[in-house]
Amino acid sequence: MLAIFKLKTGPRHRQELVNHLSVLAFTVTAIMWAFNLYFSTHIPLYIFIAFFLISGVTFAINKFGYSKVAATIGLVSFNLSIYAIASTESTQTGLHMYLGIFAFAALVIFGYEEWYLGVSFLIFSLVLYFAVFFVDLELLPKRYFNQREISTLFVINVLTFALTCSYLFFLVIANNYYNEENLKHNELQMRNQNKQLLKVNSELDRFVYSASHDLRAPLSSIAGIINLTGKTDNPEELKMYLQMINGRVGVLDKFITDIIQYSRNTRLELVRETINLEELINEVVDGLRFNEGVQRIDFKLNIPPETKITTDPVRLRMVMNNLVSNAVRYHDKSKENQFIEIDYSSGNPHVEISVSDNGQGIRPEHIEKIFDMFYKTASSTGGSGLGLYIAREAATRMGGSISVRSVYGKGSTFSLLLPI
Numbered sequence: 512m513l514a515i516f517k518l519k520t521g522p523r524h525r526q527e528l529v530n531h532l533s534v535l536a537f538t539v540t541a542i543m544w545a546f547n548l549y550f551s552t553h554i555p556l557y558i559f560i561a562f563f564l565i566s567g568v569t570f571a572i573n574k575f576g577y578s579k580v581a582a583t584i585g586l587v588s589f590n591l592s593i594y595a596i597a598s599t600e601s602t603q604t605g606l607h608m609y610l611g612i613f614a615f616a617a618l619v620i621f622g623y624e625e626w627y628l629g630v631s632f633l634i635f636s637l638v639l640y641f642a643v644f645f646v647d648l649e650l651l652p653k654r655y656f657n658q659r660e661i662s663t664l665f666v667i668n669v670l671t672f673a674l675t676c677s678y679l680f681f682l683v684i685a686n687n688y689y690n691e692e693n694l695k696h697n698e699l700q701m702r703n704q705n706k707q708l709l710k711v712n713s714e715l716d717r718f719v720y721s722a723s724h725d726l727r728a729p730l731s732s733i734a735g736i737i738n739l740t741g742k743t744d745n746p747e748e749l750k751m752y753l754q755m756i757n758g759r760v761g762v763l764d765k766f767i768t769d770i771i772q773y774s775r776n777t778r779l780e781l782v783r784e785t786i787n788l789e790e791l792i793n794e795v796v797d798g799l800r801f802n803e804g805v806q807r808i809d810f811k812l813n814i815p816p817e818t819k820i821t822t823d824p825v826r827l828r829m830v831m832n833n834l835v836s837n838a839v840r841y842h843d844k845s846k847e848n849q850f851i852e853i854d855y856s857s858g859n860p861h862v863e864i865s866v867s868d869n870g871q872g873i874r875p876e877h878i879e880k881i882f883d884m885f886y887k888t889a890s891s892t893g894g895s896g897l898g899l900y901i902a903r904e905a906a907t908r909m910g911g912s913i914s915v916r917s918v919y920g921k922g923s924t925f926s927l928l929l930p931i
Contacts (some may be wrong), residue, residue, distance in 0.1 A: 524686060526578040528620050531682060533570035533585065537563065539671055550663045554654075561592055582620045586632050589613050594639040595650040602643060603661050605668035610640040612675050619679055732759045770897070781823050781908060788818045788864070792853055795831045802839050811852040818855060820862055822929055826905040830913070831864070833902040834925045838868040841923075861911070861928045869922040878917060 540562040547554045569585035590613050597607040617632030642648070656664065733756050740752045789812070796810055838851045852867045873881060880886045882903045885896035899913075906913045910930045917923035 524622075525582065525620055526573055526576070528682060528686070529573040529578050529582050529585070530570065532616055532620070533566050533573065533581075535675065535678060536585075536589065537566035537570070539675060540566065543667065543671070546663075546667050550660070550667075553656075553660075558592075558596055562589075565589060565592065582617075586613055586617055586620075587635075590632075590636055590639055594643060597643045598646070599649050599651045600654045601656065601661060604656065604664040605672070606664070607640055607643040608668055608672045610636045610643075612672060612679070614640075615676060615679055619683055730759075730763070779825060782825070783821055784824050785819050785821045786824045786827075788820050788855060789814045789816060791824065791828060792831060795828060795835055796853075798832070799836055799839055802836070804842055804844065805839055807844075807849055808839065808842055809848070809850040811850055813853065814855045820929065820931075823909050826909050827929075829905050830902045830927055831866075833898040834866040834913075834927070837898060837925075838866055838870060838923075842868065842870040843922075857931070860931055862931060863926055863928055865924055865926040867922065867924040872919040872921050872923055873915070873917040874919045878915065881915070882913070 540559055543554075544559045547559075565585060565588045569581045569588075572584065573581035590610060593606065593609045593613070597604075597610075600606065614633045614636035617636070618629040621629035621632075736752050736755050736759070740749055743749065792812060792814060796812070799805055835851065835853070842849050842851075846869060848869070850869055854863075854865045854867070856863045877886075882899050884900045886900075887896040903913050906927055906929075911928050914926050914928075915923060916926075
């Protein structure tokens with residue numbers, strides 16, 4: 512009985528239980544009718560019709576969402592009907608046992624949260640149960656059976672009682688099982704959310720500290736250079752100072768652009784569209800044509816024409832822009848044949864887009880850290896340390912991942928895997 516009181520029955524669970532019990536009552540009535548015809552126990556047809564109607568009305572009301580009303584109507588009607596019939600025949604048939612089923616069913620339907628309703632119906636069923644023995648109230652014409660019919664009805668009623676109670680126990684056990692599974696799932700979800708919150712809080716602290724530092728650095732440089740311009744009238748020196756200011760502004764602009772990308776990636780909903788990959792890559796490359804040193808780099812795009820993939824176009828453009836611009840920024844000026852090669856391959860369950868270069872490469876000790884927020888190597892050329900972090904986070908939100916292979920002094924290959 513303890514399991515019954517632990518049972519949770521919110522509106523959705525109660526609606527499911529009442530559906531089960533309505534169908535069960537309808538099925539039992541149909542089986543009893545078949546037994547009545549087969550064994551010729553001469554139970555009037557109107558009794559079966561009444562039970563069919565109660566089952567149907569309860570089921571219909573429940574389907575409209577009024578599960579508590581349906582349960583109340585069903586329990587009251589079934590209890591009174593069983594009492595009315597049981598009081599007109601011998602108690603040896605065992606028909607009164609069904610009142611115990613409805614007492615049990617009330618506890619199952621209302622559960623712990625509305626235990627007072629379950630207990631009320633339990634008491635109601637028990638009162639009617641004892642009234643069958645001690646109250647001489649015949650609401651229907653008296654019915655008489657011979658000994659063979661009594662024995663047959665007793666066996667049928669006992670079997671039906673046992674099977675119905677077993678089914679009710681099964682509903683309780685099944686419902687408790689799914690409740691426990693939901694609790695485990697919710698607990699796991701909460702743990703993952705807590706981990707994510709801890710990660711976000713840690714990254715936010717780092718972001719505020721590093722962003723404020725990296726925003727102040729170029730501004731301080733600009734302020735210092737402006738101060739120097741007031742101390743000279745030499746045109747060559749002034750031109751040099753302006754170029755220095757321009758360089759600092761460029762660094763500041765790149766950092767602010769990375770912050771905007773970071774914000775967009777964390778806030779934008781995932782949108783999946785079918786896009787032409789070749790066109791998107793060409794747009795990314797064209798956007799970098801005027802960067803310093805690009806003229807000496809040979810871009811090789813090995814993407815079949817009309818290649819289409821379904822993914823988030825904003826985030827894919829964000830990832831590719833970071834990977835290609837990094838390849839441009841860290842190209843090796845000492846090499847004659849500088850190149851950036853973008854390849855595409857497809858196979859279940861992923862598509863792969865890779866960006867390869869023969870640039871400076873990455874030292875082994877930096878490989879595991881380059882995707883961390885604000886991580887910069889000693890050779891960083893004015894980068895914010897956010898680019899690869901943003902690229903990895905965007906890839907993760909698309910359901911993909913980024914990996915890197917690099918040999919210092921020879922070049923690097925970044926591979927983006929996206930689900931088909």
